[in-house]
Amino acid sequence: MKYCSHCATELEFRIPAGDNRQRFICPACDTIFYQNPRIVAGTLPVFENKILLCRRAIEPRKGFWTLPAGFMENGESTEEAALRETMEEAGAQVELVSLFSAVTVPMIDQVHIFFLASMPTADFSAGEESLEVALFDEHSIPWRELAFPTVSQTLRRYFANPSPTQPTHVFDIRPPFADAF
Amino acid sequence: MKYCSHCATELEFRIPAGDNRQRFICPACDTIFYQNPRIVAGTLPVFENKILLCRRAIEPRKGFWTLPAGFMENGESTEEAALRETMEEAGAQVELVSLFSAVTVPMIDQVHIFFLASMPTADFSAGEESLEVALFDEHSIPWRELAFPTVSQTLRRYFANPSPTQPTHVFDIRPPFADAF
Numbered sequence: 274m275k276y277c278s279h280c281a282t283e284l285e286f287r288i289p290a291g292d293n294r295q296r297f298i299c300p301a302c303d304t305i306f307y308q309n310p311r312i313v314a315g316t317l318p319v320f321e322n323k324i325l326l327c328r329r330a331i332e333p334r335k336g337f338w339t340l341p342a343g344f345m346e347n348g349e350s351t352e353e354a355a356l357r358e359t360m361e362e363a364g365a366q367v368e369l370v371s372l373f374s375a376v377t378v379p380m381i382d383q384v385h386i387f388f389l390a391s392m393p394t395a396d397f398s399a400g401e402e403s404l405e406v407a408l409f410d411e412h413s414i415p416w417r418e419l420a421f422p423t424v425s426q427t428l429r430r431y432f433a434n435p436s437p438t439q440p441t442h443v444f445d446i447r448p449p450f451a452d453a454f
Numbered sequence: 455m456k457y458c459s460h461c462a463t464e465l466e467f468r469i470p471a472g473d474n475r476q477r478f479i480c481p482a483c484d485t486i487f488y489q490n491p492r493i494v495a496g497t498l499p500v501f502e503n504k505i506l507l508c509r510r511a512i513e514p515r516k517g518f519w520t521l522p523a524g525f526m527e528n529g530e531s532t533e534e535a536a537l538r539e540t541m542e543e544a545g546a547q548v549e550l551v552s553l554f555s556a557v558t559v560p561m562i563d564q565v566h567i568f569f570l571a572s573m574p575t576a577d578f579s580a581g582e583e584s585l586e587v588a589l590f591d592e593h594s595i596p597w598r599e600l601a602f603p604t605v606s607q608t609l610r611r612y613f614a615n616p617s618p619t620q621p622t623h624v625f626d627i628r629p630p631f632a633d634a635f
């Protein structure tokens with residue numbers, strides 16, 4: 274971030290009046306450019322005690338398995354984002370049950386949220402960002418080939434207690450476990 | 455958003471290859487500028503069945519009451535953001551219990567998350583962004599003077615069921631109820 278996106282003036286990086294953090298500030302139009310974490314929304318889709326996973330067709334972690342998830346867009350709700358990503362990546366129409374996990378990865382300024390979801394039927398298909406999509410029971414999950422620690426930690430917590438009526442699991446991923454991103 | 459923040463070239467607004475939404479794109483350095491919702495993190499602090507509220511000293515909704523909350527910053531977790539805002543706005547050191555609500559306001563591209571929190575003592579004080587801070591029981595809550603529907607809806611759901619071991623309340627606020635923001 275070097276120039277003002279409103280007026281193209283070169284930015285300063287300093288603490289604004291009344292603030293306590295350095296921000297990018299435009300000396301010409303006085304705009305302060307705040308930078309905030311982004312939300313990745315997805316689902317933990319369940320069909321008859323099996324979990325739907327996608328093998329990634331894109332970087333990062335191409336070839337590794339993940340839960341369907343992606344960046345939440347402006348104008349949509351967390352639920353809409355999770356349902357959209359599940360349809361786009363796994364071709365699956367799921368029903369959201371509850372918010373299962375909310376995992377911050379401070380090193381990359383992301384918050385990953387996963388909704389527990391039920392699959393009415395075993396219909397799914399690989400979207401453009403997936404090489405393949407498949408159902409796995411607890412013992413067949415490819416634990417060593419999972420893409421991200423947010424996914425593996427969410428799956429471990431789910432198998433430890435698959436109840437749909439528990440408080441959301443809130444935790445964060447710190448180095449060295451954030452290396453995968 | 456008019457100019458590239460990397461190279462100051464005037465931006466185009468079009469759908470990038472392989473995407474399905476219009477984005478701001480730099481024709482000189484090919485940077486795509488994604489815009490995503492921001493997280494507002496806060497707490498629902500409880501001391502002996504009373505809730506801690508702050509009367510806002512700043513716009514929007516100056517003079518109205520709110521739960522302590524503010525924008526999550528890069529580099530921190532959702533929990534750290536909620537604790538920091540509670541200290542900054544209400545001068546209260548709380549203990550997080552569970553994630554009580556996650557409320558999207560699509561009209562302004564924000565997701566408000568509130569942790570249920572316990573106050574070990576009744577110590578609190580108004581921070582710079584608060585005119586006053588006070589404890590209210592259910593019947594003394596200033597319902598008509600609450601700042602935001604994310605706050606009033608979170609409080610209503612809490613009094614309907616104050617259990618700390620329930621799934622997070624996930625919902626969204628749509629017009630006309632988003633007018634307050």
Ligand SMILES: [Zn+2]
Nearest residue numbers: 277280299302
């Ligand atoms: Zn400017």
Ligand SMILES: [Zn+2]
Nearest residue numbers: 458461480483
């Ligand atoms: Zn550029």
